[in-house]
Amino acid sequence: xxxxxxxxxxxxxxxxxxxxxxxxxxxxxxxxxxxxxxxxxxxxxxxxxxxxxxxxxxxxxxxxxxxxxxxxxxxxxxxxxxxxxxxxxxxxxxxxxxxxxxxxxxxxxxxxxxxxxxxxxxxxxxxxxxxxxxxxxxxxxxxxxxxxxxxxxxxxxxxxxxxxxxxxxxxxxxxxxxxxxxxxxxxxxxxxxxxxxxxxxxxxxxxxxxxxxxxxxxxxxxxxxxxxxxxxxxxxxxxxxxxxxxxxxxxxxxxxxxxxxxxxxxxxxxxxxxxxxxxxxxxxxxxxxxxxxxxxxxxxxxxxxxxxxxxxxxxxxxxxxxxxxxxxxxxxxxxxxxxxxxxxxxxxxxxxxxxxxxxxxxxxxxxxxxxxxxxxxxxxxxxxxxxxxxxxxxxxxxxxxxxxxxxxxxxxxxxxxxxxxxxxxxxxxxxxxxxxxxxxxxxxxxxxxxxxxxxxxxxxxxxxxxxxxxxxxxxxxxxxxxxxxxxxxxxxxxxxxxxxxxxxxxxxxxxxxxxxxxxxxxxxxxxxxxxxxxxxxxxxxxxxxxxxxxxxxxxxxxxxxxxxxxxxxxxxxxxxxxxxxxxxxxxxxxxxxxxxxxxxxxxxxxxxxxxxx
Amino acid sequence: xxxxxxxxxxxxxxxxxxxxxxxxxxxxxxxxxxxxxxxxxxxxxxxxxxxxxxxxxxxxxxxxxxxxxxxxxxxxxxxxxxxxxxxxxxxxxxxxxxxxxxxxxxxxxxxxxxxxxxxxxxxxxxxxxxxxxxxxxxxxxxxxxxxxxxxxxxxxxxxxxxxxxxxxxxxxxxxxxxxxxxxxxxxxxxxxxxxxxxxxxxxxxxxxxxxxxxxxxxxxxxxxxxxxxxxxxxxxxxxxxxxxxxxxxxxxxxxxxxxxxxxxxxxxxxxxxxxxxxxxxxxxxxxxxxxxxxxxxxxxxxxxxxxxxxxxxxxxxxxxxxxxxxxxxxxxxxxxx
Numbered sequence: 001x002x003x004x005x006x007x008x009x010x011x012x013x014x015x016x017x018x019x020x021x022x023x024x025x026x027x028x029x030x031x032x033x034x035x036x037x038x039x040x041x042x043x044x045x046x047x048x049x050x051x052x053x054x055x056x057x058x059x060x061x062x063x064x065x066x067x068x069x070x071x072x073x074x075x076x077x078x079x080x081x082x083x084x085x086x087x088x089x090x091x092x093x094x095x096x097x098x099x100x101x102x103x104x105x106x107x108x109x110x111x112x113x114x115x116x117x118x119x120x121x122x123x124x125x126x127x128x129x130x131x132x133x134x135x136x137x138x139x140x141x142x143x144x145x146x147x148x149x150x151x152x153x154x155x156x157x158x159x160x161x162x163x164x165x166x167x168x169x170x171x172x173x174x175x176x177x178x179x180x181x182x183x184x185x186x187x188x189x190x191x192x193x194x195x196x197x198x199x200x201x202x203x204x205x206x207x208x209x210x211x212x213x214x215x216x217x218x219x220x221x222x223x224x225x226x227x228x229x230x231x232x233x234x235x236x237x238x239x240x241x242x243x244x245x246x247x248x249x250x251x252x253x254x255x256x257x258x259x260x261x262x263x264x265x266x267x268x269x270x271x272x273x274x275x276x277x278x279x280x281x282x283x284x285x286x287x288x289x290x291x292x293x294x295x296x297x298x299x300x301x302x303x304x305x306x307x308x309x310x311x312x313x314x315x316x317x318x319x320x321x322x323x324x325x326x327x328x329x330x331x332x333x334x335x336x337x338x339x340x341x342x343x344x345x346x347x348x349x350x351x352x353x354x355x356x357x358x359x360x361x362x363x364x365x366x367x368x369x370x371x372x373x374x375x376x377x378x379x380x381x382x383x384x385x386x387x388x389x390x391x392x393x394x395x396x397x398x399x400x401x402x403x404x405x406x407x408x409x410x411x412x413x414x415x416x417x418x419x420x421x422x423x424x425x426x427x428x429x430x431x432x433x434x435x436x437x438x439x440x441x442x443x444x445x446x447x448x449x450x451x452x453x454x455x456x457x458x459x460x461x462x463x464x465x466x467x468x469x470x471x472x473x474x475x476x477x478x479x480x481x482x483x484x485x486x487x488x489x490x491x492x493x494x495x496x497x498x499x500x501x502x503x504x505x506x507x508x509x510x511x512x513x514x515x516x517x518x519x520x521x522x523x524x525x526x527x528x529x530x531x532x533x534x535x536x537x538x539x540x541x542x543x544x545x546x547x548x549x550x551x552x553x554x555x556x557x558x559x560x561x562x563x564x565x566x567x568x569x570x571x572x573x574x575x576x577x578x579x580x581x582x583x584x585x586x587x588x589x590x591x592x593x594x595x596x597x598x599x600x601x602x603x604x605x606x607x608x609x610x611x612x613x
Numbered sequence: 614x615x616x617x618x619x620x621x622x623x624x625x626x627x628x629x630x631x632x633x634x635x636x637x638x639x640x641x642x643x644x645x646x647x648x649x650x651x652x653x654x655x656x657x658x659x660x661x662x663x664x665x666x667x668x669x670x671x672x673x674x675x676x677x678x679x680x681x682x683x684x685x686x687x688x689x690x691x692x693x694x695x696x697x698x699x700x701x702x703x704x705x706x707x708x709x710x711x712x713x714x715x716x717x718x719x720x721x722x723x724x725x726x727x728x729x730x731x732x733x734x735x736x737x738x739x740x741x742x743x744x745x746x747x748x749x750x751x752x753x754x755x756x757x758x759x760x761x762x763x764x765x766x767x768x769x770x771x772x773x774x775x776x777x778x779x780x781x782x783x784x785x786x787x788x789x790x791x792x793x794x795x796x797x798x799x800x801x802x803x804x805x806x807x808x809x810x811x812x813x814x815x816x817x818x819x820x821x822x823x824x825x826x827x828x829x830x831x832x833x834x835x836x837x838x839x840x841x842x843x844x845x846x847x848x849x850x851x852x853x854x855x856x857x858x859x860x861x862x863x864x865x866x867x868x869x870x871x872x873x874x875x876x877x878x879x880x881x882x883x884x885x886x887x888x889x890x891x892x893x894x895x896x897x898x899x900x901x902x903x904x905x906x907x908x909x910x911x912x913x914x915x916x917x918x919x920x921x922x923x924x925x926x927x928x929x930x931x932x933x934x935x936x937x938x939x940x941x942x943x944x945x946x947x948x949x950x
Contacts, residue, residue, distance in 0.1 A: 106853070118943075129856075
């Protein structure tokens, strides 16, 4: 399996803790060999920090698994040289690699929700990590070390939480537990593979701060793997940009970010949504790029037409009669004091408790506007958007769409609303039925709304596929043939087919790589121009929301804490929570990232001293 | 936690009550709806030569002329406090739990079931251990050595086990193991208190036969579950900690795999405790299953009813045990209950 390097002498002792030379990883597949990693080399100095950046499929995860020797027992073929703390991973015996794992090099994974065993207490799992490398250690000693490690990563009351199960922790806390598990043997290298991708911005900032602290305090080396340049910017010294298994750029992090040389790095950098770029700047940029795009003759025509959006909308898809024009000045959507109550089940005799997922939220939305709703998980943003869709019926309050009260409307009467309001969901992998061709998937809505002519439906779908940047010939393909970004385009086409007035995008790009994210956002912006769409854009990513929204609603625990014009919310935040969110957003400039980190540390310090006094 | 247990217990009791009601309806109310008169019903209680007197006596004895509600009340009351039955001028006391008398033998149903219980218990528990250990063991090895010769042979056998009925495998085993090769004596039940060795020897074939059928399913389920579990992120975490492969498999991989197995095992063992009809018949073991078969052949209503309720009781009991085990097996149950 991983023997080709076995003939070589053990790695020469150098001062680097991790030394990779000419590493190539090949996976045999039905369609021949796939070279996931193609001849990469790098070193990590003791106490140094390396960022590995690339999109999905770039080979960054295959590389990190190879460092841990975790390709053993699979069909992956590894050539080249990997030395971790002077052990040649390719040549070492299974026992030697096991002794290394967790002890000299520890790994933190992407999804803290699934990386901990649900049936053992966290204490048990950390103690196990320690005792497997220190079999002579007593139970009490191992326990003490585990509690220390939990304390070190900022788990409150570590001795008590020792006996808790993973499901009793939030995502961020679980990631801390995983880091504690990695720390318990005091490894020389900590390898973090997308450690914050599944987390909210503020939690992401906390975890990155923690990793940075630990690295400095314990003198560990850090390898931080991510698809997002902004995530690694403030945390590493050196960065490696990977594309299709090859290193395309490598160098000091400030140099690479300030003066990217390789076109791929430049493209990646350009794709990172920047919280400091305003909506107007972004729009101007997108429009300009659209006009200058080489193959955009047709696009130009559309842009010209977009000045008269209603007319253009009428011709491009003449399937549906245009809805009643609403009076000028009347908002398209009006949400007044809505609340959504869920009952939390109590014990057998105990009274069930009420929990308000959305608590007294009001806003108005005008034709053609985009409203951004920002908040972390549990803030109620998804519940709110589902109430606007009337997928949920608000417990209290009123939702008015085009002047009609839809709050308590019966399902039958909601039919026109189902046509006028569409939704794009977060996960394009699970929101498309894998057994239905994409053409049918998109066309179904037309059939449901009463269109009988198959050819009409087919033509409409093909037009739309073309419009969202897919081949009309792919009509009969199934979703598995498409990438995540393409699938999201399909989902967009499906939402557009009925010519809705309002589209609710619930985290439409958070499951996508940065560059794909950028493409999808551009597409949405174009479509909004062309189809005169009104959008509600729900996301936890502040930068993304800023670029698409006219107005922004910041939610926390079911309540709106701040509302206003996008730029004013971002440039002059009023509420403490908004400020906190903004300092937590990752930035590309390493120096700025460091200063934001310091600011967060200060904020935490004042919080703690306030709590102590 | 306590709430969870109480709720489970309450659900179990409720389920038993519903089963009692439904079975009672099927045996006592449905025939009437189909047009049977009180006399015709009573005739079945009397035996081969029904006289008018005997029929009237039976009607009085079993309250057949009372409204259905009263009959059900009497039926339930008999289960809890027993009942007195008059045969001519003789009064017999049927002590609780009383399920009435057999039409055919005039013996009380409950003691007859209890008399046969050790046979069924020996068969069910013995076979249960064999199929659980065998099935899960084979499933684990198959999963670890996926695609190997062992895996292929084991899964082929498992397919055969699931597909072949007990009366086929049982007769085959009898023909070869007992009659042709003489490795084992003809299976028969000897109480374990009398002669443990004879008990063991006598039960081996029935155990293996029943376990082959059931264990096959467990092997397949374990293999599938294990393969799925070994692909989980937390298995990668366990390997990344530097644990030995043995520990990864047996500590981290096995427990989630066993969780659903515990559930189906509870159901299966409950089912078999209610009588492994085919296995008992093939090996002529006088267990509860055979008792039920005989009762069905002779339309012996009280016996059928008694066995049905008894089986339901076992299934509910085993499920309750499973629910309790779940608290230990899966910590997530503890809060969500």
